[in-house]
Amino acid sequence: MKSFEFFEPTTLAEASSLFAQKHAQLLAGGTDLVIGMKAYTETPETVISLQKIPGLDGITTDNDKSISIGAMTKVRQVELSEDIQQYHTALAEGASEIGSIQIRNLATIGGNIAHASPAADTVAGLLVADAQVDIASADGERSVPINELFTGPGQTVLKPGEIITQFRLLHPASGSHYIKHKIREVMDLAFIGVASAVNMQNGVIKEARIGLAAVAPTPIRATEAENLLSGKTPTPELLAQAGEAAAAATSPISDLRCSAEHRKEMVDVLTRRTLQNALDRV
Amino acid sequence: MAKHPVSLKVNGDEHDLLIEPRKTLLAVLRDTIGLTGTKEGCSTGDCGACTVIVDGKAVTSCMVLGVTASGKEITTIEGLASDGELHPIQQAFIDTGGYQCGFCTPGFIMASKALVDENPDRTEEEFRFALGGNICRCTGYTKILEAVLQAAEEIRTNS
Ligand SMILES: Cc1cc2nc3c(=O)[nH]c(=O)nc-3n(C[C@@H](O)[C@@H](O)[C@H](O)COP(=O)(O)OP(=O)(O)OC[C@H]3O[C@@H](n4cnc5c(N)ncnc54)[C@H](O)[C@@H]3O)c2cc1C
Ligand code: FES
Ligand code: FES
Secondary structure (H helix, E strand, C coil): CCCCEEECCCCHHHHHHHHCCCCEEEECCCCCHHHHHHCCCCCCCEEEECCCCCCCCCEEECCCCCEEEECCCEHHHHHHCHHHHHHCHHHHHHHHCCCCHHHHCCCEHHHHHHCCCCCCCCHHHHHHCCCEEEEEECCEEEEEEHHHCEEECCEECCCCCCEEEEEEECCCCCEEEEEEECCCCCCCCCCEEEEEEEEEECCEEEEEEEEEECCCCCCEECHHHHHHHCCCCCCHHHHHHHHHHHHHCCCCCCECCECHHHHHHHHHHHHHHHHHHHHHHC | CCCEEEEEEECCEEEEEEECCCCEHHHHHHHHCCCCCCCCCCCCCCCCCCEEEECCEEEEHHHCEHHHHCCCEEECHHHCCECCECCHHHHHHHHHCCCCCCCCHHHHHHHHHHHHHHCCCCCHHHHHHHCCCCCCCCCCCHHHHHHHHHHHHHHHHHC
């Protein structure tokens, strides 16, 4: 690992101004950054830890069941949170799919999202929760919907000095489900990740959200498929149409792990499957 | 680059050290403090050999910067036995033959300890999943699982 200057600021303002410097990198749990520094794919001259800034971690639920998750919350805590298990099951399931318990005790949800891997396991769950990403910098604060955060593999709209402070999950779902398509049961990265969330009213789908990971340069919502579903009574034919529409929304690549054709095919299958499971959970 | 003053509490002992920020907790434990029970396998988070317990949680010490562990309580394999008595999990690995070359054993024991402390009532299947971050190239895992189940049983009946 290359040498670097290390800072542990105790305020966001201080962290943000240090982070705005050239060749600076943020340290959250370190599971991406430290591994990257060991491999010399990351060679920051300055590393700024967020660990000493109070108020960046923890999960809070309001009376209207909206939930805030601090960026520094460990993914293990997201996985085990009863409120997230109940209102955002797909997110809890995604968190539980990351690496091992030892990794999940270190990795933060903010790091999983900011790293912007198209295959990150918390991203599909946050997409179907329609999460708002709150961002702070020395210049002030702003908020971006999660589906507008990513601009490419490893790329986000975050500007130098900008730090994610929390995720706000304003829309609880009465049923949701995440499937990670993978080879090994644990310690494997997703070929693709699919989450579906539904809310029902009088036997009709009031709203449906579908989040897809690792099937396009950025994680995406399958909005055409969602529109097909809303206002309709769920039937196998309807879910099949939604699966096809979701697959049509993807632009996967072929790589060592999986071919583009297989990814597209599996988006169809897993969209149907996650929708059915989400409906069963309502 | 400037070294940072760090005070680590390892197995109950305070260590006041000056360390380079790029040193991992694993390197500090092994090279600076001289506790070589914790092993370095992959150094990328995949094998679990470097597992130690920090503030009650099992973590892979190969990706923790030593400077960030300042002020935290760290338990390594060397800290499990007390007054010459092995911890029930250590004893269980011996009783069942849960190790061969022994390289993965400290990591497996520390990961298992955190699991049974958290909840000894896990099923065999749940223990299998929960230990998915630890790799062994020798035993075939069956005896490791037997050891963990034996230790969990003992901890259940004694509590
Ligand atoms: C062995 C292993 C297995 C893994 N398996 C999986 C897996 O199955 N699925 C999966 O999704 N991931 C997996 N990961 C990656 C996962 O651990 C990381 O993506 C993790 O969630 C990143 O969080 P962190 O806190 O460790 O981030 P760090 O490594 O500390 O930070 C990564 C980068 O994110 C940025 N960042 C962090 N926090 C913020 C913030 N608040 N605001 C702005 N930018 C920020 C910074 O640029 C920082 O450098 C694995 C990692 C390892 C080592
Ligand atoms: S050495 Fe840390 S996980 Fe392998
Ligand atoms: S006993 Fe040799 S690696 Fe596990």
